[in-house]
Amino acid sequence: MWLLLAVMGPGIIAASAGNDSGGISTYSQAGAKYGYQMLWMMFLMTFSLVIVQEMAGRMGAVTGKGFAALIRERFGVRPTFFAMLALLASNAATSVAEFAGIAAAMELFGVSRYVAVPIAAVVVWLLVVRGSFRNVEKVLLALSLVFVAYIITAFAAKPDWLVVGRSLVTPSFQMNPAFFSLAVALTGTTIAPWMQFFVQSNIVDKGTSIKEWSLAKWDVIAGAVAANFVAIFIIVTTATVLHPKGIVISLASDAAIALTPLVGHYATILFAIGLLSASFLAACVLPLTAGYSICEAFGWEAGVDRKFSEAPIFIGIYTFVIFVGAAIILIPGANLIAVMILSQVINGMMLPFLLIFMMIIINDKRIMGQYTNGRIYNVIAWITIGSAIALTGALLVLTALGVT
Amino acid sequence: MIYLTRMLGKPVVDAGGERIGVISDIAISTGEVFPRVTSLAFLGPGKTPFMLSWRKFVEGVDEDRITLNAPRDELRFSYLQPDEVLLSHDLLDKQIVDTQGMKVVRVNDLKLSESRGQLRLLGAEVGLRGVLRSLWPPLETAAAAAAKLFGRPLPESIIAWNYMDLLDRDLSHVQLSVTHKRLHELHPADVADVLEQLSPSQRARVFEHLDNDQAADAISELEDELQADVLDDLTEERASDILEIMDPDDAADIIGDLPYDKAETLLHLMGVREARQVRKLLGYREKSAGGIMTPEVTTVTEDMTVQQVIDQLRANAGDLENIYYIYVVSAKRVLDGVISLRDLIVASPETLVSDIVTRDLFTVGPDDDQEQVADMMSKYDLLALPVVDESGRILGIVTVDDALDVMEEENAEDLELAMGSAQSAADAWLWLRRTGSWAVIWAMIAFTVAFAVRALSRTGTAGGPPWLLGVSGAVLFLPVVLRIVEDLSARATTGLIEGRGETGRPPLGRRLLTDSLVGLVLGSLAALAVFAITDIVTSQPTFAAALAVPIGLTLLVMTLLSTAVAVLAERASDSGQRVSQSLLAGGLLILSALIYLGLAGVAWSFAARALSGAGV
DSSP, rough: OHHEEEEEEHHHHHHHHHHHHHHHHHHHHHHHHHHGGGHHHHHHHHHHHHHHHHHHHHHHHSSSHHHHHHHHHOHHHHHHHHHHHHHHHHHHHHHHHHHHHHHHHHHTTTEEEEHHHHHHHHHHHHHHHTTHHHHHHHHHHHHHGGGGHHHHHHHTTOOOHHHHHHHHHHHOOOSHHHHHEEEEEEHHHHTHHHHHHHHHHHHHTTTTOOOHHHHHHHHHHHHHHHHHHHHHHHHHHHHHHHGGGGGOOOOOHHHHTTTTTHHHHHHHHHHHHHHOOOOOHHHHHHHHHHHHHHHHHHHOOOOSSTTTTTHHHHHHHHHHHHHHHHHTTTTTTOOOOHHHHHHHHHHHHHHHHHHHHHHHHHEEEEEEHHGGHHHHHHHHHHHHHHHHHHHHHHHHHHHHHHHH | EEEHHHTTTTTEOOOOOOEEEEEEEEESSSSSSSSEEEEEEEEEEGOEEEEEEEEHHHEEOOOOOOSSSSSSOOOBBBBOTTTEEEEEIIITEEEETTTTTTTEEEEEEEEEEEEEEEEEEEEEEEHHHHHHHHHOHHHHEEEHHHHTTTTTOOOOOOGGGEEEEESSSSOTTTTTOOOOOGGGSSHHHHHHHEEEEEEHHHHHHHHHHHHHHHHHHHHHSOHHHHHHHHHHOOOHHHHHHHHHHHHHHHHHHHHHHHHHHHHHHHHHHHHHHHHHHHHHHHTSTTTTTHHBBSSSSOOOOOBBBHHHHHHHHHHGGOOOOOOSEEEEEOOOOOOEEEEEEHHHSSSSSTTTTHHHHHOOOOOBBSSBBHHHHHHHHHHTTOOOEEEETTTTTTEEEEEEEHHHHHHHHHHHHHHHHHHHOOTTHHHHHHHHHHHHHHHHHHHHHHHHHHHHHHHHHSSSOOOOHHHHHHHHHHHHHHHHHHHHHHHHHHOOOHHHHHHHOOSSOOHHHHHHHHHHHHHHHHHHHHHHHHHHHHHHOOOHHHHHHHHHHHHHHHHHHHHHHHHHHHHHHHHHHTTTTOOOHHHHHHHHHHHHHHHHHHHHHHHHHHHHHHHTTTTT
């Protein structure tokens, strides 16, 4: 067990950044509501995630350009506009989820969301403007490692491992909108669109060349695998602890109960700390990713050290994303958990469009030279895109038919 | 005006009025300020690409089509010439460097103009209008009209061909134009500005076009964090060559930031003399005189004649950063005096150095703080300042350009403060921005302490009397109050530092109004934050309020008080009395500490009564 953790160390750190509030709530709900029934999706999506992130990284290493820049140069203004609209929608929605995460965590500490969210929005904005969030980043990352506790809790909860194993490889569905909307959310949070932009620009910023990439890609792959590993254990834990009792998560405190087998009364605090730091971290990263990508696509000045008069659109975008995210949470009566999961549904709906752009670019010999996709990659990626579209389609059809 | 994005996809019609294809691209010939369009590329039936000479076959261009002057059968197709650039393929949607604005921008559209039967490229549109136009032309019209309505017309941002430099396609073999300003012809500081906006691989591409001298200059001008990165990306031979060319102090700065192995490799590859100088410099503390000095100094001895000194200068001047001062040393390089270039020129060639030497000179030690060194140079108007060791031997000189860098670095904070003197509520924003990271660190400490206190009181073993909680809370928040008050007083008294006359100051009434607004906002924000934090940790709202209210009140009072003091001090200084700004700030700080602790005491006694009344 510990050996496993040591081997996956760097990956787990990357993974916990990916498991933000939207992720935690979606995975928890999947386990609580449907038990082990959705595990097989997570198993299949591990392959999709690995391949998508590898493609994003490879594009960055080969071209030295961000995903947004490549979309613009390959497709021109009009398609880029819609791609960026999709990214902005996905980022803004996820931002809403992060502030929901902050609000939920602070409510577990007994602080009203009407106090916590405005303060958090201002603090996030300041950290971003000053570019000083890099200093806090490590602390937050370390704190969000709390979620690794799910792996241990899963063992402490003593599930029937045989059933778990079987569920991992046995596809099964329930024919109702609720099931499919959670399935779309699961896709959207596991293969979050913004993560692909983020991974690629990280590779570009580091100046990784294609030669170095053959080594560096294992970092990205390990991160992707570890992220899903933790996610699978969250589902196993909530499925073992909450599902038999018939607890469906409607409040953050319900989700926290899942950690009780390991830490007892401290479950709430532990969960709240993890949720708070993961949400906070992502709330800083998301508006920046949106700002950088959109400005990169349209050639506007960007950079946290720019004044408003120098980079009005960049600063405008991230300010917009932060404060819209916070404002929606302040609407009285908003159900935080529902908001978190809904945002991931939006992510899941936007995902296939961006992946199609990615597939066209990565198979373009003029851009990628000899580093285009192999056949296996293409097959898995297109299956992923097809399934994502099919899930969304099924959700829409079932909703339209009024099936319950 | 004709825009490329509107032309693309429009039909090409031959002399007989028959539609033979759609426009896919047009090519320009480089080498002119406003390049002529020379070729037309279009897609014929079945998407077959064709290319035609513009001069021979194009009859006319308008909004909806290109008309040719010959029927389809008489068209003769041509190929792209080496000096031609395709507008859509090579320029549209691509990143270019605007060598006039020193920016990296993306080409959103290309603007062309027709005159006397010739179509010429005016420039690249890089602004919002280009994006809107290629999105949907009516959108641009609507946006322009709306902007005009609000009195702020939406300008086109056009970059002329001769100010463009292309990043993606290597066009270095193309003679772009006589007046074409290429990246490598810019001042190194401007090149550095552009480089900072590029991704590492684009940066590497630009460096391929710079020779070693230009690269060395540009690297010296880059931001500190980027210097090591850039060098790391170059081949080791090239990196070491560039480091040799750079001034040793700049080279040492960069090598100091590299990983150990890389640094050693580069030092080995460098010339022996240069490497030794750099190694010596690396031994000094960063931000000290030794860290910023250059060891390349012109030294002469007293027994030399002026002619000999001039000859020596002529022989070595190329390598030296500064030749305006020539230092006179005795045996073992002990510094005895200095002669200036001026002294040297006005003296007759046979004069001995000992006759014109100035023995009274300023020196600093290698461990002196760089800010002191810079201050000294600015105070005495020195172009260079010698650095000597304890026994008086000269180690090197700090030159004025290094001193300017130091001052820029160290003054940034003060400058920001001075900018805060706009006396508006927007100051609060500025203040929050400046103190952001500091606040985060403090918040972490506060959380740790608070959780420790909470854990202790939970176990019940060391909860202690309730006043302990109050005192620790009050003390914990004291630094926050002081830090804020420090900024407040600085803000209020900037008028003093800048020495603005009465006319430069806003009227007293408005000043009081904005200040009480700032005070109110700051005070309530701080109080809210403190209340929230304490309430989370202790879940005792009464206690939290007892901590928060004094903080808010203190800030409000101090905002008004510091303005009042500033106004009095300004009156005093106007009437000729000297007022020490730091004394004022210190006084205000002490006062605020007293007010805060006093208020905290009062609030706590209330809270304690309320708590005991509630039986807690």
